[in-house]
Amino acid sequence: MIDLPAAISLIEKNAAPLPPRRMRLLDACGRVLAAPVVSDVDSPPWDRAMMDGFALRGDDAIAARDGVLTLDVVVDLAAGDVTALEIRPGTCARIMTGAPIPKGADAVIPVECTVDDTRGAHAGTKVRLRDEKFRPGQHIARQGAAFRAGQEVLAAGMTLGAAEIGLAAEAGATHVIAAPQVRVAILSTGSELVPTDAVPAFGQTRNSNGPMLFAAVKLLGGEPIPLGIAADKPEAIRAAVAQGLAADVLVLSGGVSAGDLDLVPEIFRLCGVEKIFHKVRLKPGKPVFFGVLPREQAAPTLVFGLPGNPASSLVCFDLFARPAIQILAGAARERWHLPRGRARLTAPAKAAPDRPVYLPCTLVRTARGFDATPLPWTGSSDLLGLAGSGGMIALPAAGTRFEAGAEVEIVIK
Numbered sequence: 001m002i003d004l005p006a007a008i009s010l011i012e013k014n015a016a017p018l019p020p021r022r023m024r025l026l027d028a029c030g031r032v033l034a035a036p037v038v039s040d041v042d043s044p045p046w047d048r049a050m051m052d053g054f055a056l057r058g059d060d061a062i063a064a065r066d067g068v069l070t071l072d073v074v075v076d077l078a079a080g081d082v083t084a085l086e087i088r089p090g091t092c093a094r095i096m097t098g099a100p101i102p103k104g105a106d107a108v109i110p111v112e113c114t115v116d117d118t119r120g121a122h123a124g125t126k127v128r129l130r131d132e133k134f135r136p137g138q139h140i141a142r143q144g145a146a147f148r149a150g151q152e153v154l155a156a157g158m159t160l161g162a163a164e165i166g167l168a169a170e171a172g173a174t175h176v177i178a179a180p181q182v183r184v185a186i187l188s189t190g191s192e193l194v195p196t197d198a199v200p201a202f203g204q205t206r207n208s209n210g211p212m213l214f215a216a217v218k219l220l221g222g223e224p225i226p227l228g229i230a231a232d233k234p235e236a237i238r239a240a241v242a243q244g245l246a247a248d249v250l251v252l253s254g255g256v257s258a259g260d261l262d263l264v265p266e267i268f269r270l271c272g273v274e275k276i277f278h279k280v281r282l283k284p285g286k287p288v289f290f291g292v293l294p295r296e297q298a299a300p301t302l303v304f305g306l307p308g309n310p311a312s313s314l315v316c317f318d319l320f321a322r323p324a325i326q327i328l329a330g331a332a333r334e335r336w337h338l339p340r341g342r343a344r345l346t347a348p349a350k351a352a353p354d355r356p357v358y359l360p361c362t363l364v365r366t367a368r369g370f371d372a373t374p375l376p377w378t379g380s381s382d383l384l385g386l387a388g389s390g391g392m393i394a395l396p397a398a399g400t401r402f403e404a405g406a407e408v409e410i411v412i413k
Helices: 004-014 058-063 162-170 209-219 234-244 264-270 310-328
Strands: 021-024 053-056 069-077 091-095 107-110 126-129 152-154 175-178 183-189 223-230 249-253 274-278 289-293 301-306 340-345 357-366 369-374 391-395 407-412
Touching: 004 274, 004 289, 004 310, 053 058, 053 069, 058 069, 058 107, 152 162, 183 209, 183 234, 209 223, 209 249, 209 310, 223 234, 234 249, 234 264, 249 310, 264 274, 264 289, 264 301, 301 310, 310 357, 340 391, 357 407, 369 391, 369 407
Parallel strands: 069 091, 183 223, 183 249, 249 301, 340 369
Antiparallel strands: 021 175, 053 091, 053 107, 069 126, 274 289, 289 301, 340 407, 357 369, 357 391, 391 407
8 A cells, every 4th residue: 555645656657648649620629739839820910900980090180189080981991891092181991890901091090989970971971080099000900919920829738728729720720739639448347336327226326437437537628438337247347448448548446445346456467457556545545546558559558446436436536547637638737636725624624543534625715715614425435525516625644633723735626
């Protein structure tokens, strides 16, 4: 049995980013860039209006700064419109947000600055304007103000969220080089388990771990591969494990403790999995297993055996499988683990004498930091206590009672 920090260190040592691939931009949502994106255009590509109004020569406005400016409207310009007309002294263009600034114009006066019922002025009519706060060059986005052609707009290591995908598209990137989606096989073991849509008979229970771990992988941006349920029979578990070992990561729940039907560690060995550790000083989650399967034509498969109790399984996924998946996905180090912090207890919490304890809690941010309230929890099979929690209270192996008001470490979900 090893301590939690040593176990996490071994996982980090044995996990490495998957080789990057070239992929379509829209297939790269949530992926981590392995090569920068360089723009092929200026942004904006030309001077453009930032407001609806009238594009004019600034000298005209300056001359009428303290009064009303009367101009001939010579053209109407919407976004996408272009004109060869030049804005000369005494003239202007009615212009919409996003439209190119015509030649000769160097400022825009907003439509809100029209007077004498000329707000609706169009080409062939006159407009009267008063802008007492006029500044030369106002309300124009200059060509290249955001970025220039040839400029790196997204750096390697960045995660492609919605804004990044939009920026890459503006920069002309139809494809990017990024870390692939991590394929995570999910297997639940136990003869007592039945599918979610079944009505459990006496002695049976629904398979909650499979959907729960599927969701956990999905929320990390991985590709969950559900393998269903394997009964507590060596041949059934071995067949399912062999299938799961083709993925980048295999996450199995159940069968990793020390009972007569806890067959998984031996089956892992028979399938060629090299044990890195088995059992960690942790509550819940003591029986957790981690190993690797070397592969000739691919990166090793990382193998996790999690406890069968649902709450234990989820805690162990967050502490052990999550960082492995994040590393394989090329995530920055600060994203490998759930963030930690300090909080003040609002109610007592009891530590165990021999190992750290992780208790579900609600977290409320206050002016002085976080307040943590332990949730009612009946043990490692209690998902109700974890549902809706904001994180976990991490108590050291002390065997003491932490009273309300004590400062404790927290894991923030």
